[in-house]
Amino acid sequence: MEELVPVLKRTKLFSGVGDENISTMLSCLGARLIKYKKGEYVLRQGEYLSDILVLAEGSLHIQKDDYWGNRSILGHIGVGEIFGEAYVAPDSGTLLNDVIAVEDSSVFFFDVKRVITTCSSACRFHTMVVQNLFFAISEKNRGLVQKLNYMSRRTTREKLISYLSEEAKKQNSSSITIPFNRQQLADYLSVDRSAMSNELGKMRDEGLLEFEKNHFRLF
Amino acid sequence: MEELVPVLKRTKLFSGVGDENISTMLSCLGARLIKYKKGEYVLRQGEYLSDILVLAEGSLHIQKDDYWGNRSILGHIGVGEIFGEAYVAPDSGTLLNDVIAVEDSSVFFFDVKRVITTCSSACRFHTMVVQNLFFAISEKNRGLVQKLNYMSRRTTREKLISYLSEEAKKQNSSSITIPFNRQQLADYLSVDRSAMSNELGKMRDEGLLEFEKNHFRLF
DNA sequence: TCCTTTCCGTTGTAAAAACAACCGACCTGT
DNA sequence: ACAGGTCGGTTGTTTTTACAACGGAAAGGA
Numbered sequence A, B: 001m002e003e004l005v006p007v008l009k010r011t012k013l014f015s016g017v018g019d020e021n022i023s024t025m026l027s028c029l030g031a032r033l034i035k036y037k038k039g040e041y042v043l044r045q046g047e048y049l050s051d052i053l054v055l056a057e058g059s060l061h062i063q064k065d066d067y068w069g070n071r072s073i074l075g076h077i078g079v080g081e082i083f084g085e086a087y088v089a090p091d092s093g094t095l096l097n098d099v100i101a102v103e104d105s106s107v108f109f110f111d112v113k114r115v116i117t118t119c120s121s122a123c124r125f126h127t128m129v130v131q132n133l134f135f136a137i138s139e140k141n142r143g144l145v146q147k148l149n150y151m152s153r154r155t156t157r158e159k160l161i162s163y164l165s166e167e168a169k170k171q172n173s174s175s176i177t178i179p180f181n182r183q184q185l186a187d188y189l190s191v192d193r194s195a196m197s198n199e200l201g202k203m204r205d206e207g208l209l210e211f212e213k214n215h216f217r218l219f
Numbered sequence C: 001t002c003c004t005t006t007c008c009g010t011t012g013t014a015a016a017a018a019c020a021a022c023c024g025a026c027c028t029g030t
Numbered sequence D: 001a002c003a004g005g006t007c008g009g010t011t012g013t014t015t016t017t018a019c020a021a022c023g024g025a026a027a028g029g030a
Helices: A002-009 A019-028 A112-116 A126-151 A156-171 A182-189 A193-205 B002-009 B019-028 B112-116 B126-151 B156-171 B182-189 B193-205
Strands: A032-036 A041-043 A051-057 A060-065 A071-077 A098-101 A105-111 A175-177 A209-212 A215-218 B032-036 B041-043 B051-057 B060-065 B071-077 B098-101 B105-111 B175-177 B209-212 B215-218
Touching (some): A002 A051, A019 A126, A051 A112, A105 A112, A112 A126, A112 B126, A126 A156, A126 A182, A126 B126, A156 A175, A156 A182, A156 A193, A156 A215, A182 A193, A193 A209, B002 B051, B002 B105, B051 B112, B112 B126, B126 B182, B156 B215, B193 B209
Antiparallel strands (some): A175 A215, A209 A215, B032 B105, B041 B098, B051 B105, B175 B215, B209 B215
16 A cells, blocks of 8 residues: 555545645555456446545446447546546445446545545544545536536537637636547547537638637637 | 524434434534525535525525526425535535525534544434435435436436336335426426426337326336 | 558538427416 | 416427548657
């Protein structure tokens, strides 16, 4: 476990807590490290969860099977990412997704009770961890709300407009660079890549915008 | 302010904290009560926020104007609801939406620093409020993830299938009751009501499901 | 350099959705 | 009983999307 402490140092959960304090906190937080072989389940849909998890090594997929058995991959978890934190509330019900190891992986488990209940004053940085946890879930929240904003539009054009519009506000310029290539943008907005490319072409022809690769200019 | 304490008692933020303790906590949390006339802005897009808010009276709309000036209403805040909590992190940037009073309203402001930094032991219930806050944002998170799940499907049929499928799992039965009428369900899934009604009809004809009003049975 | 792969714009077709309009069933208040 | 309103199913038309297929530009490796 100790050899993976440097990884924890760089995570959002332990931001601002020095290495030397992390080792001390591990026991206070009830930390356990569990290793998974490629293909093994880390979490299963329908289980209850009482730990907050941090991926220390490897990579994971979040996936889901529906009532009729169709499987889809919802997302990816990389080293240092926090997950499971939205399902540890007493009334959160069971997990809705499976989490599976894409390669051999190691996961830290932190008992939520020991995380959110500040322990004795021995552990000065405990409060900071609780704050970090709150900020981390806040950040996820903001990302979800934004995406939902784009996705609730009916047409590809409207999705593009709302997305680019938001980026322009965020980057405070009508000339913006986006962090996606075409396929990724299409996936993000849940539309077909070629249809989206087509629509971008039309919008350019109509003088709404210009673009080159992942750089856009709005008019 | 005191006359609105009974409202706070029934909110998720103060769940488990007795009335008598709430009054005591208000000062410890740096609470302020601000009243708004109908039509006034409570929050503006582009502002930084350092308070967690709870609506005590009235009702609010969350709305948004895009780069080209089109306005849309994203949601509604009712009495007792917590809002703004996702934008108080130090690196959360500015607000993405406006919040406006639909009728005369009163809003409690709690300084986030005083909420998440546990105060001296005088305030036994402070820890509980922090937990409640975390659980509240968790709950929002889960709702957002679910909705995103449904909305990321390409066709109305797939959206319906994923939604009903999830409800069936949640209610642990193939016979389910949903909390929406047709228009609300269409709005929730961001599709056209009549097209959705049409699709439901086809799915029934194909033997995938049966329904009557807001009760569905899956096969 | 040549080969392969990735990226992305384009086109045509088939499928699906949006939209508008209409109708009947059911409430509710008068 | 009647008028007005809500709800939801149906239909036809138009618009938009998904899908499949292709080709050229650019990047990267052997």
